[in-house]
Structures are given as C-alpha cells and as structure tokens.
Amino acid sequence: MHEHDDINLDETLLEEGALDLDLPRRRVPVLPLRMRTSGTYTGGRRIRLRHPINAPAIPGTMEIDELNDLDDDMETEAIDTMDDTMGATDADEISDENAIFPWFTREVVRLDVDGSYAQNVISGEIISGLAHRLHWIANLRRRSRSTWTGTIIYRNGVNSLLPHTRVMVRASRSFIPQRRRLRVTFYGGGQMRRVRDFRFKSSYFHDVEFEFDREQGVTHQLSINTHSHPNHPATLPSQNLSIDAVYRRAGFRVTNRVAPPVVPSALSLGNGDPRWDDNEMHDAMTMYWSKFANRPQWAMWVFSAKQHIRGPGLGGIMFDDIGANHRQGAAIFYDSFISDTPTNDPAPNAYVDRMQFWTMCHEMGHGFNLAHSWQKNHAFGSSWIPLVNDPAALSFMNYPFSYPDGENKFFERFEYRFTNQELLFLRHAPGRFVQPGNAAWFQNHGFENANTEEVPRFQLDLRLNRDTNVCGFLEPVRAELKLLNVSNRPQMIDNNTLRNTEHLTICTMREGGQAKQVLPAAQYCNQSEPTLLQPGKALFATVDVSFGRDGWTITDQGRYVVQACLDLEGVDVVSNPMQITVLPPENREEMVLAQDVFTADTARVLTFRGSQYLESSMNTLRQVADQLRGNPLAMHANLCLGRTMMRNYKILDLKDATHTEMSSVTNKAVGKSTVKVYGADIEAARTHIDAALNEHPELAAETFANVGYHDEVDNISTWLAESGDEKGALAMQDKMARALKRRIVTKDVEDDVMTMINDMKETLRGGKKVRAAKN
Amino acid sequence: MGKKTDLHVELHDGFSGEAVSVWLDGEEVWQTPGARTRLQIDLADAMAIEVEPGEHRLEVRVPELNTTAGLDLNIDGPWWVAVNLSTDGRLAIRESNAAFRHA
Numbered sequence: 056m057h058e059h060d061d062i063n064l065d066e067t068l069l070e071e072g073a074l075d076l077d078l079p080r081r082r083v084p085v086l087p088l089r090m091r092t093s094g095t096y097t098g099g100r101r102i103r104l105r106h107p108i109n110a111p112a113i114p115g116t117m118e119i120d121e122l123n124d125l126d127d128d129m130e131t132e133a134i135d136t137m138d139d140t141m142g143a144t145d146a147d148e149i150s151d152e153n154a155i156f157p158w159f160t161r162e163v164v165r166l167d168v169d170g171s172y173a174q175n176v177i178s179g180e181i182i183s184g185l186a187h188r189l190h191w192i193a194n195l196r197r198r199s200r201s202t203w204t205g206t207i208i209y210r211n212g213v214n215s216l217l218p219h220t221r222v223m224v225r226a227s228r229s230f231i232p233q234r235r236r237l238r239v240t241f242y243g244g245g246q247m248r249r250v251r252d253f254r255f256k257s258s259y260f261h262d263v264e265f266e267f268d269r270e271q272g273v274t275h276q277l278s279i280n281t282h283s284h285p286n287h288p289a290t291l292p293s294q295n296l297s298i299d300a301v302y303r304r305a306g307f308r309v310t311n312r313v314a315p316p317v318v319p320s321a322l323s324l325g326n327g328d329p330r331w332d333d334n335e336m337h338d339a340m341t342m343y344w345s346k347f348a349n350r351p352q353w354a355m356w357v358f359s360a361k362q363h364i365r366g367p368g369l370g371g372i373m374f375d376d377i378g379a380n381h382r383q384g385a386a387i388f389y390d391s392f393i394s395d396t397p398t399n400d401p402a403p404n405a406y407v408d409r410m411q412f413w414t415m416c417h418e419m420g421h422g423f424n425l426a427h428s429w430q431k432n433h434a435f436g437s438s439w440i441p442l443v444n445d446p447a448a449l450s451f452m453n454y455p456f457s458y459p460d461g462e463n464k465f466f467e468r469f470e471y472r473f474t475n476q477e478l479l480f481l482r483h484a485p486g487r488f489v490q491p492g493n494a495a496w497f498q499n500h501g502f503e504n505a506n507t508e509e510v511p512r513f514q515l516d517l518r519l520n521r522d523t524n525v526c527g528f529l530e531p532v533r534a535e536l537k538l539l540n541v542s543n544r545p546q547m548i549d550n551n552t553l554r555n556t557e558h559l560t561i562c563t564m565r566e567g568g569q570a571k572q573v574l575p576a577a578q579y580c581n582q583s584e585p586t587l588l589q590p591g592k593a594l595f596a597t598v599d600v601s602f603g604r605d606g607w608t609i610t611d612q613g614r615y616v617v618q619a620c621l622d623l624e625g626v627d628v629v630s631n632p633m634q635i636t637v638l639p640p641e642n643r644e645e646m647v648l649a650q651d652v653f654t655a656d657t658a659r660v661l662t663f664r665g666s667q668y669l670e671s672s673m674n675t676l677r678q679v680a681d682q683l684r685g686n687p688l689a690m691h692a693n694l695c696l697g698r699t700m701m702r703n704y705k706i707l708d709l710k711d712a713t714h715t716e717m718s719s720v721t722n723k724a725v726g727k728s729t730v731k732v733y734g735a736d737i738e739a740a741r742t743h744i745d746a747a748l749n750e751h752p753e754l755a756a757e758t759f760a761n762v763g764y765h766d767e768v769d770n771i772s773t774w775l776a777e778s779g780d781e782k783g784a785l786a787m788q789d790k791m792a793r794a795l796k797r798r799i800v801t802k803d804v805e806d807d808v809m810t811m812i813n814d815m816k817e818t819l820r821g822g823k824k825v826r827a828a829k830n
Numbered sequence: 831m832g833k834k835t836d837l838h839v840e841l842h843d844g845f846s847g848e849a850v851s852v853w854l855d856g857e858e859v860w861q862t863p864g865a866r867t868r869l870q871i872d873l874a875d876a877m878a879i880e881v882e883p884g885e886h887r888l889e890v891r892v893p894e895l896n897t898t899a900g901l902d903l904n905i906d907g908p909w910w911v912a913v914n915l916s917t918d919g920r921l922a923i924r925e926s927n928a929a930f931r932h933a
Contacts, residue, residue, distance in 0.1 A: 365876070370933040373870045392931050414933050421870045430843070430869060456931050 092226045093170045096237045096253035099162025164253055165260045171304040177224055178483035181216045189216040190485040201226040211485050220244040259308035260482040264354040266312040268343050271320050273389050275359035276411040283405035286466050301416050305473055306482040316343050330364040333374040340384040349380050351493035355422045356384035367391045371414040373421035380492040385418035416451040422491050425477055428453035450474045512542040517619045517630040520761055524635040528645055529652050530687040531661055532601040532609055535760045539593040550584035553596035558622040561600055566614040573603040576662040597763035602658035610653045612639040644682045651675040665699035667733050668706050687758040690747045697743030701774055704733040744771055752794035776819040784819045788812055834880040837909050841865045841874040844915030853889040871932040895919045
C-alpha cells in the first residue's frame with residue numbers, strides 16, 4: 056500500500072494526478088485529513104530553562120543520567136515531568152558550552168516520521184561558524200501522537216558540537232504548515248540537556264531542479280501508467296507516475312526547467328561516429344544545460360539520446376565522472392536494449408515504456424550517488440554507513456534483468472521505489488554525499504552554507520595587489536582584505552572587524568586537491584572601536600593565507616584558489632575566490648631549504664615575526680636571508696631576524712624541569728624555571744630591517760601587502776624614534792610614501808594613506824610616544 | 831567451415847587498473863593494460879572477435895594477481911562472455927547467447 060496516499064495540503068501530487076486512485080464513484084464519508092509532520096525545519100533557537108540544570112534536584116524529578124536507565128515510556132514521562140517543573144520557556148538564549156562559536160550557530164533538522172515511505176528518523180546539521188559542522192541522525196520511536204524519542208546513530212563532523220546520545224522530538228501540529236514547530240531535546244551521554252525549537256520550512260528534505268533535454272529526433276519517456284503492463288504488484292495503484300513524482304516520494308521538492316532545448320545530433324559527430332561518447336555528452340551538458348556551473352548544486356541534467364558508442368548493450372549511463380565535479384548529468388539511450396520487446400510479451404509497448412522509465416530513474420539515482428543494489432558494500436570507494444549488498448532488492452537501483460528470480464518476477468513485485476536504505480541516504484545523509492556535483496566541500500562554492508544577505512551591505516575583497524597573482528616558491532602568501540561598504544548608507548562597524556580572526560575563515564585549495572582551512576595561529580582580542588563607515592569606504596587588513604596554526608597550506612608549485620568569509624553579526628560576507636599561481640623553485644638552494652621552511656615551527660616564527668626559542672627555524676631563516684637574497688621569503692626572514700634583535704628579548708627557560716613537570720605546569724616546574732634575557736643588537740637589527748623593508752620598498756610592499764608593509768614600517772619607525780633616531784624614522788616613512796604612491800590605484804585610498812603617513816610623521820617628530828601599529 | 835560469428839568478451843565487476851589478457855585456443859587475442867570497472871554501468875572494457883562456430887577454449891589472465899580462469903565454449907552464433915574479478919583475486923567467467931545489458 057502506498058504510504059504516500061496520505062492527503063496533505065502541501066503535496067503537489069494532487070495537482071499532478073499521481074494520486075489518481077482507481078476508486079469506484081460513490082458517496083463516501085469524509086475522511087479526516089491527516090496532518091503531516093515530516094519535513095525540513097530550521098532555526099535551532101535555544102531555549103532557556105527556568106531552573107538551571109545543576110540546581111538542587113527538585114523532588115520528584117530525576118537527574119539527567121538516570122534517564123538512560125529507564126524504559127522508553129518511563130523516559131518520556133520523566134522528561135515531561137522535568138519540563139513541567141523546570142519550565143522550558145520561549146525565553147532568552149542559554150550559553151551553549153559545546154558550541155565552538157556559540158554566537159554563530161545555525162541548525163536544521165529533517166523529520167521523517169510520516170508521508171511517503173517514512174523512515175522513522177530525524178537528522179540534523181549543526182553549523183558553528185563556517186567550518187565547524189556536525190551532521191547527525193537518530194532513529195525514532197513514536198511515544199505519543201506528537202512525540203518521538205530515539206538514539207543518535209550517526210555523526211559526521213565535529214562531535215563536540217553534539218556530544219549527547221539521545222533525542223526527543225515534540226511536534227506542534229497545524230494545518231497551516233508555517234505554524235508547525237518542533238521542539239528537539241538532546242540528552243544523555245552525561246551532558247547537560249540541550250533544547251532547540253525549529254520552524255517548519257518544507258515538507259521535503261531537499262530541493263532539486265531537473266532539466267530533461269533530448270537529442271534531436273528522440274522522444275523521451277518521462278511518465279508511465281503503472282497498470283499499462285499487466286505484470287505488476289497486485290497492490291500497486293493505477294496511476295500516471297512521472298519521474299518527478301518518483302523523486303518527490305523520495306523526499307525531493309522537484310522543479311523542472313520550462314521548454315528545455317533540443318540538442319543537435321551533430322554534437323555527437325566529433326569523432327565521425329554518430330554515437331555519443333562520454334566527453335561529447337559532457338560538452339553537450341556544458342552547452343545546453345541552463346544551470347551548468349561546474350559546481351555542486353541541487354540540479355541535474357538528464358539527456359535522452361539515441362545510442363552510446365558502446366552500442367545497444369548500454370541503455371543509460373551516469374556519464375559525468377569527468378573533471379572535479381561528478382554526477383551532474385545522466386543519459387538514457389533509446390536505440391538500445393531498453394527499446395527492445397521480448398518475444399511473446401502481452402503488452403510490448405508498455406514493456407518498452409516501463410523499461411525506459413526505469414532506466415531514467417536508475418541513471419538519475421546514480422546522479423544522487425546511489426550504487427547498484429548488488430554493489431552497496433563494494434571494495435572500491437566507501438559507503439557512508441555500513442551497507443549490505445542486496446541483489447534481490449526491489450529498487451530502481453537493481454537491474455530487473457539480473458534479478459535472481461528473473462525479470463518477470465522483478466516487475467511483479469516492484470513498486471517503483473527506492474529501498475529504505477537508499478531513502479535514508481537520499482533524505483538524511485550529509486548533503487554533500489548526495490548533492491550532484493559535490494566532490495570536496497570547497498569548490499569555489501566552498502562556503503555552501505553561507506548565510507549571505509539578499510541585499511548585501513558589504514563586499515569582501517581578497518587580493519594580492521600585484522599586476523599578476525603570481526608568487527615565488529617559498530614566498531609566504533600575504534593577501535589583503537578589503538571590507539567595502541557597498542550600501543548607500545553609513546554602516547556602524549567595529550574598526551577591528553578584520554583583525555578579529557575568530558570571525559574570519561580562510562580556505563585554500565590547490566587545483567585538483569582538497570580544501571584546507573587556514574586556522575589562525577592566534578586570536579586577538581581587540582577593544583571594540585565602533586566607527587561609521589561611509590558608503591564607498593572600506594576597512595583594510597592583511598592575512599596570511601599560506602600558513603596558520605597547523606603549519607603550511609601552500610607548499611607546492613601550482614595553481615590555488617583562496618577564499619575568505621567574514622561573519623558580520625550573524626551574516627556571512629564571502630569574498631571573491633582569489634586564484635594564485637605559485638612558481639616552481641628557481642634553484643637548488645630553494646629546493647633544499649624548502650624542507651626546513653615548510654614546517655609548523657617555521658610557520659609559527661613567520662607568524663609572530665621571530666622567536667628566540669625556536670632556534671632551528673630561526674637558523675633556517677638565517678640561511679634563507681643569506682642564500683636566497685632574491686626570494687621574497689628572504690625579506691620575511693630578515694624582518695623576523697631584525698625584530699628579535701630590536702629589543703631585549705625574554706624567554707622562560709624550563710630546561711631543568713622534567714617533562715612531566717612541564718606538561719602539568721606544576722609548582723616544581725615554575726620553581727626550576729628561569730627567565731633568560733637576550734640582549735638587543737641594534738646594529739644587526741637595522742641591517743636586517745633595511746634588507747626587509749628599505750632596500751627595495753616596492754617589493755616589500757608587494758610581498759608584505761600594502762597594509763602589512765605600512766604596519767611594519769610604522770612599527771619600525773616607532774622603534775627608531777623611541778631609540779633617538781628620528782631622522783631614520785622619518786626617512787622610512789618617506790620611502791614608504793613613495794612606494795605606496797606608485798602602488799595604490801585609487802585616489803581616495805591614496806589620499807587616506809598619505810594623510811595617515813603625514814600624521815605619523817608629525818607624531819614621530821619631537822620624540823612623542825607613539826601607539827604601535829596593530830598586531 | 832561455418833560462417834564466422836562474433837564472440838564478445840566483457841570485463842565487468844572488480845577491476846581496478848589491472849592488466850588483463852584474453853586467450854582463445856592458446857593464442858592471445860586481446861590485452862588491455864589497465865582495466866578499470868566503471869561502477870555506474872558495471873563494465874570495465876569489452877571487445878569482440880570473429881570466431882568459427884564450434885568448440886573453443888577461452889582463458890582470461892591477470893598476471894599481476896597470478897590468476898587465470900578458463901571456460902570451454904560451444905559457439906553456434908553470436909556469443910557473450912562476462913568476466914568478474916573478486917576481491918580475493920579470483921576470476922569468474924559466465925557465458926550467454928544474448929548480449930549483457932548495462933545501465
């Protein structure tokens with residue numbers, strides 16, 4: 056019996072006629088309308104409890120951990136009691152200790168307890184910041200009409216975002232979908248209870264657009280009547296079933312492109328053969344698919360063609376395992392076995408229609424990353440959860456002609472559906488596993504869950520400020536961030552917005568490789584400086600994109616894409632994807648030093664502009680400064696060397712403490728430690744700093760980025776002035792002014808920079824105390 | 831001698847870049863340097879060879895796995911043979927007088 060026969064005000068099936076049941080015409084009592092609860096809910100608003108969890112236990116209630124020892128009915132009753140006494144209210148937010156970025160967390164849940172082929176699960180995604188996410192799934196058992204409980208059975212991502220083990224779901228039902236609500240309580244695992252409210256978004260689990268294009272001369276089969284062929288399950292309703300309806304029942308809200316184009320057959324003649332090969336179909340997809348973007352998206356191109364170059368034995372293929380974005384398109388071949396009728400079939404035309412329809416659904420299933428029924432647990436690739444091969448599955452993903460009891464028996468039992476295992480995947484697996492075109496999570500679309508404004512107020516630019524985005528081998532890539540007010544009104548913003556690294560996410564990806572996040576080596580807590588940013592004005596900062604807390608992310612020659620995203624009060628501002636090219640090594644010295652440069656310690660030294668403790672890395676930088684004078688890295692090395700010599704340098708020496716004492720920071724370790732002071736070496740510092748910033752100021756501005764170079768010069772100028780060398784300080788500022796004038800393109804920005812330089816020079820004159828440049 | 835007919839040999843499931851050679855009646859008739867199964871159609875590669883109707887001995891070899899499988903065929907018309915490679919490195923051959931279907 057089809058579970059989808061529940062009447063639901065949201066369903067478009069009613070309009071499509073897919074529920075055209077073959078019922079006799081007679082008066083029947085009005086059946087009660089059933090309200091579906093399943094679908095996608097968003098929000099995750101935190102719920103504050105009237106009494107804190109760690110307050111003394113209220114008589115009659117139970118501690119959290121004790122819930123796990125109860126049977127299911129008692130568990131529900133216990134939670135109800137706790138709610139009543141503790142009083143969950145739609146009140147203020149509670150601090151969520153498990154969220155990495157508690158002020159910037161988004162959640163979505165997908166409840167699957169009624170409707171077509173209900174799986175009795177709930178799945179969800181927690182996104183904290185931009186790069187921390189967790190996908191989870193829980194099995195559910197119904198406790199009452201609107202309450203379910205279950206165990207979390209699957210996690211993918213940052214587990215600390217949801218360490219709980221159990222979930223309870225309460226639904227507020229309504230005929231008006233927008234008034235439906237879910238309250239989801241997470242508990243168990245010795246964790247504080249976590250309660251979230253969600254608002255209804257859709258009766259479906261994913262939206263998807265299909266475009267059905269066809270080769271000239273081909274008529275494609277997008278729907279069949281399920282009773283046209285007499286061989287069918289006795290319980291199968293007679294209905295006009297479309298491809299779209301198949302996927303709606305699988306949980307997708309399906310839309311189609313209106314008036315899709317006809318693809319000329321001439322496109323298949325590239326090799327002189329009228330049959331299509333995979334590359335020709337891929338080319339046709341790029342030319343004719345209106346949504347082609349070569350990136351992951353909830354859309355698929357479905358091509359009906361005559362024949363594949365492999366001949367009539369191939370009825371269809373998900374051809375798109377080409378390039379970086381797979382599964383964007385599938386093809387069906389009508390001059391193949393799918394159009395052959397077996398001998399003595401009672402309904403040959405219906406047989407062919409059915410086979411063609413099955414093939415299209417089958418190939419599209421591959422587009423959603425479904426494997427064949429007999430290959431679920433395959434040695435190649437990996438399954439998202441342990442799967443079982445099922446050569447007897449009654450699914451679109453099984454070959455009817457390979458069914459163990461024969462093709463006739465297959466269609467006698469087949470209900471035009473996917474298996475429960477497949478539906479679980481399509482509806483509840485992490486989206487990137489299912490989404491067509493999705494390989495790695497970052498592919499120019501990387502911030503796929505970015506919560507951007509419809510009418511953006513700001514634009515984030517990431518750039519190198521060079522004629523071409525080409526960097527030397529070993530060169531630390533330092534980019535400039537520009538946050539521009541693109542609205543027509545002044546915007547209040549913290550002047551330190553771009554320097555507060557916890558709100559900024561940087562990702563790099565080498566061509567053909569995996570995306571990597573550049574984690575900041577340090578987080579800076581700057582006092583808020585509210586400022587009114589006028590329309591057309593911008594904030595600037597520099598950011599290291601080739602290394603971070605965990606070491607280097609750009610280490611090889613080749614092409615890279617770098618992208619940034621800024622969380623601005625809950626709204627994401629995503630930068631342009633910046634493409635850069637890293638050149639190959641110029642000489643043997645670069646290749647030899649690379650292995651010592653590309654270490655986490657050297658990255659740390661470069662980040663903090665020097666170290667007296669990480670001696671090995673500092674020695675590497677001395678070698679770089681000495682042997683690679685023409686390499687931009689030498690400038691960075693000289694800056695690190697100079698800065699460590701500018702002033703007396705203190706380090707905490709724990710040489711006499713044991714490893715155990717040091718690691719537990721005991722009093723013994725403190726007692727055995729000494730403070731070592733390395734004396735300043737002013738002359739050596741000046742030599743290194745001249746090599747870094749003064750000998751070739753324009754090159755310094757290029758490699759340190761304009762803003763970074765400006766900050767460094769301000770720092771050094773301040774030191775020079777404080778050391779009594781006012782003349783040297785002013786000379787540095789003049790050199791910088793000349794260098795930046797030649798580099799800055801925009802007059803407004805040039806004027807602003809020159810004003811800042813003049814102000815600094817005024818401050819330096821007369822030995823006034825200067826506030827050092829930031830970070 | 832009867833009119834020649836086609837023997838189709840298809841490499842199906844389990845291949846991940848192995849070199850495969852096909853021998854008919856003791857003579858190598860086909861080899862592929864790196865057969866790789868496309869899981870979406872359960873097919874790695876295919877070839878066809880003209881043969882005389884009658885009895886033939888087919889062998890398939892995967893040298894790097896040191897594995898061989900053989901089948902005695904009695905061909906009286908177009909004939910198809912499918913070869914699978916299991917995860918434990920064993921070849922399995924099956925035959926049919928109708929084309930194998932892939933989708």
